Amino acid sequence: MHSVIFKAQLLVIVPRVLLYITPLSRDRRVRLLVGIVVLSAPLCTAEPLRVAVASNFQGAFAAVETGYSGEVVATYGSSGLLYAQIVQGRPFDVFLSADQARPRTLVAAGKARGLVVYARGRLVLWANHGVPGPSWLTADKRVAIANPETAPYGRAAVEALAELAAAPRRITALNVAQAFHFARSGAADGAFVALAQILAQEISADRYWIVPEELYAPIEQAAVVVRSGAEAAAQAFLARLASDEMQQLIRQAGYR
């Protein structure tokens, strides 16, 4: 998107520059052009890093992105959706999944490498009203969860519900971001989301319940370098993600 806008701007700028420099002497023209090329070089060379980010990490990603030297273009979605797009050949440089299984499968298929666990997610039940907890999950409650087939947080929610033997009415969202929206709009009574989303939205502490981690399989969020281009920059980005400084930031955002 950015590069498209940039190219469109070039279409406007280049003729203007030509118009401006034609009346100048040859020597000055050359100097001006060299100056322009040198100054604009950084704009042209740095292709943005294309990062596929699982929806739960959307808020934290903004923090991780700040201070990164290059331009980053992030695409958000359920891990399953992003995985499917990578399998089908959508060019990404980095994939931040919400599970380990999908990055592993990509590595095994030779489509990615350099697996790093960058965060351990925590499942939260957020309720619009009442006291969130196991006893809140009655059959009349309408609870939004991310699609368990494609979103690890949805799968974790289904596991937790089974462990608790609770059967509220399930509203299936595309990803945790939509699950959050369904509850936020008031349309659903509550939602199973990531702790990071709750913290990012500054939801008050009495409105959510951190689901005990023994109720679901750990949400180990792994990142990989996707084999489609900017390998060095992608490696650097992953290394940065695993650095102590970033890890501390990620923990503050609501991960382990």
Next chain:
Amino acid sequence: MPVAVDIAQAALVTALLALVTTAILLVASPPLAWWIARTGSKWRSPVEALVALPLVLPPTVIGFYLLLLMAPSGPLGALVQAVAGVPLAFTFTGLVLGSLVYSLPFVTGPLASAFRTTDAHLLEAAASLGVAPTACFLRLVLPLHRKALLAAGVLGFAHTVGEFGTVLMIGGNIPGETRVLSIALFDRVEMLDYGAAHVIAALLLAFSLAVLTCTYRWLRLP
């Protein structure tokens, strides 16, 4: 859930949704279209624009507003909850409501165009024979435009079957209640289950083609 059951269930929900929506629209649209076609009121343009709005609005815009409206805290959701005691968001009823909105122009539009061509002499003759306006509309105008009614119904039905964006925003993907075929297809593609995706996509394609072919044939009959 077995894939075949999932698809059958989604097909059933889709058919039911389209049937209910079309039935309601075929009752509500003709008077509205007649008014639009005949009135000289200053309200005509705003009403026409309102009816046509779903043609140009992204379905996500409609879905976004509808969800807020239908939430138990939203005006419409609160009203229905108070009167009927049932929630509106993420229910079949809510989906019908959404379908009514986004399929309205597909039924009202063709009807209004057809009604505009009504021969004024016929209406005058009926009026001079003492036929009341309502009876005239029911017994003269509607039979006169039965082909337009059929076309409008088919368009409304087919469009309801084909809608995706709004349903994605307000449906909640509940099997047997709000999971329609277009959503089921999207799900299957996300899961990389191309086998099931092919079945659903082919179903929708064949259905749409068959319906349109039949309609064009009927419209050409004398």
